[in-house]
Amino acid sequence: MIFEYAPSQVATIFAIFLLAATAKGVTGLGFSTMCLPFLAVTVGLKEALPLLIIPSIATNLMVMRGVGRFGETLKRFWLMLAVTVPGLLLGLWILASVDGQQAGAILGAVLLVWCLFAYANPDMRLPERWERPIAPISGFLTGAVNGVTGSQVMPVMPYLMALHLDRNLFIQAINCSFTLSSLVMAAGLNRMGLFTTDAIIVSVIGTVLAFTGIRLGERIRNRLSSDAFRLALLAMLALMGGSLMVRTF
Secondary structure: OOOOOOHHHHHHHHHHHHHHHHHHHHHOOOHHHHHHHHHHHHHOHHHHHHHHHHHHHHHHHHHHHHHOOHHHHHHHHHHHHHOHHHHHHHHHHHHOOOOHHHHHHHHHHHHHHHHHHHHHOOOOOOOHHHHHHHHHHHHHHHHHHHHHHOOOOOOHHHHHHHOOOOHHHHHHHHHHHHHHHHHHHHHHHHHOOOOOHHHHHHHHHHHHHHHHHHHHHHHHHOOOOHHHHHHHHHHHHHHHHHHHHHOOO
């Protein structure tokens, strides 16, 4: 039986996992979205998706365990998380009739514009009275956007940043959203028959490297001030936006 990945592809996949996990350790976000465009170039977009699921969920859970406050996060954001699922199902249905890469490019442009706006307005804050009404809207739209583009950060990321949460609470909330989306996506990919034995082997081994990257990133994050952490988030979002746009070329 011939292994479906060349040695050079495996080495590239592992390097991508390590770098993306380090960035996730610093900011708490970005593993799947950062990996996807580079993996798509390496093995193809369809083949990249099953490679991402296991390390994505594993690194999300690792970060969630490290920052704590899981119960507090669920109590505050349960409705936002719950409506992510129907939003994601709607997004996957829409994907069947639209060009996902072009939709991703539009999302990338929106991300870049929002990063510039947020950088110019560091004190932007969502009024407390709007947190609960907007939460389910944010969750549903995040699921829909994820289904169409593969990106898990919009609009949940700006929503949570506008609340000016404690750093650990922010990271826990964003990773709860990521994990839920990844689990739904895993079920969909399995139903489509995209999980091959070779893909599972590579992704499981790559998860070990991803754990190493998370630990390295966490050490960096613990040394960042609040302002530096916020800038790191915006930098990651800008990179995500750029990567989504690059996928169309």
